[in-house]
Amino acid sequence: xxxxxxxxxxVDAALAQVATARPRPKRVTKDAPWDQRKRAERLDxxxxxxxxxxxxxxxxxxxxxxxxxxxxxxEKFVATGGRIHAERTLDDEILIxxxxxxxxxxxxxxxxxxxxxxxxxxxLLARFPKWAEEIKAAKNLxxxxxxxxxxxxxxxxxxxxxxxxxxxxxDGRQVIALSNLVMKDRHWRFDHFPxxxxxxxxxxxxxxxxxxxxxxxxxxxxxxxxIRKLQIAMTLQTSVLFKKPGSGLKRITNEMGAIYETTDxxxxxxxxxxxxxx
Numbered sequence: 001x002x003x004x005x006x007x008x009x010x011v012d013a014a015l016a017q018v019a020t021a022r023p024r025p026k027r028v029t030k031d032a033p034w035d036q037r038k039r040a041e042r043l044d045x046x047x048x049x050x051x052x053x054x055x056x057x058x059x060x061x062x063x064x065x066x067x068x069x070x071x072x073x074x075e076k077f078v079a080t081g082g083r084i085h086a087e088r089t090l091d092d093e094i095l096i097x098x099x100x101x102x103x104x105x106x107x108x109x110x111x112x113x114x115x116x117x118x119x120x121x122x123x124l125l126a127r128f129p130k131w132a133e134e135i136k137a138a139k140n141l142x143x144x145x146x147x148x149x150x151x152x153x154x155x156x157x158x159x160x161x162x163x164x165x166x167x168x169x170x171d172g173r174q175v176i177a178l179s180n181l182v183m184k185d186r187h188w189r190f191d192h193f194p195x196x197x198x199x200x201x202x203x204x205x206x207x208x209x210x211x212x213x214x215x216x217x218x219x220x221x222x223x224x225x226x227i228r229k230l231q232i233a234m235t236l237q238t239s240v241l242f243k244k245p246g247s248g249l250k251r252i253t254n255e256m257g258a259i260y261e262t263t264d265x266x267x268x269x270x271x272x273x274x275x276x277x278x
Contacts, residue, residue: 004227007213007220011068014212019064022057024048054086062088067200071211075196076115089195091208093117101207110207112162113193118142118154124178131181138178155179161193230274237273241266 025047027040051057063073066088074089095114103109124135141156155178164172172188199209243249247264 004223005220006223007216010216011065011212014068015061015065019061024051050084054084056086059086059088063196063198066090067198067209068212071200071203071209071214072207073198077194077196089115096207098206102205104202104207111165112160114158114160116141117157117159119157121153121155124155124157128183131183134178134181138180141179161188163191163193164189167191226278229278233273233278237271240269240271242269243267 025044027043029037029040032040059075063075066073070091072091074091074094076087076089078085078087093115095116096110097112100110100112118140121135121138124138125132128135135155138155140154141158142154158175158177160173160175160177162171162173164170170187172190174184174186174188175182176184200212201210201215203210241252243262243266244264247262247266249260249262249264249266252258252260
């Protein structure tokens, strides 16, 4: 069958026209002395250095495409060993309370978030040798995981955050755990989760956004239907043969050079296969 993937064309066009731009943070000073202006310039260079080190302009295109296709794109930022790390995160790794997240706006939203991620067991053993026995006994909690058929044995790592109830509150927590081990449990002092989130379009209710693919899906389905009708029309209505009763012509094939026995030559009528309305 003929396929005209207009959805992919829309996704690629938006990616090329929007996500290829390279915005950057810039400190602007007003009526500041010379030393503060130079300090702002150095801070701009420092920020751009980290932008390139973290490959932000590459990662943001992946996050943008996730938002187009899945509705919401996530980029996670982590500070380990005195360095900042950024990674793309899929929305199916994120768990939130739908009741808390019915309305998402500045000042409101979920207070808790959980990320579940399958990590190679060998990676965890290399990073945390003191918990070697627990890591070896940890389970993969993903029932649909492909690790059993893959080359690497995976372990489910669960990371959860609870935001402080109000500015200065001490009830914020961050927990990192395996199926049989709590690896980290500490105070979380920030009023946000460690994710940069981009939604293609906000949903009327709920935390996750509406993607471009979901928006154009009805048009794509209708396009598939019309293209199928065009293909059938081109196949069946290119030409029509009329024959008289008793002509002896019973069956016509589409073979090249076919020979038919008939007492009367049929008449071929050329039709317009595609109606102008269609």
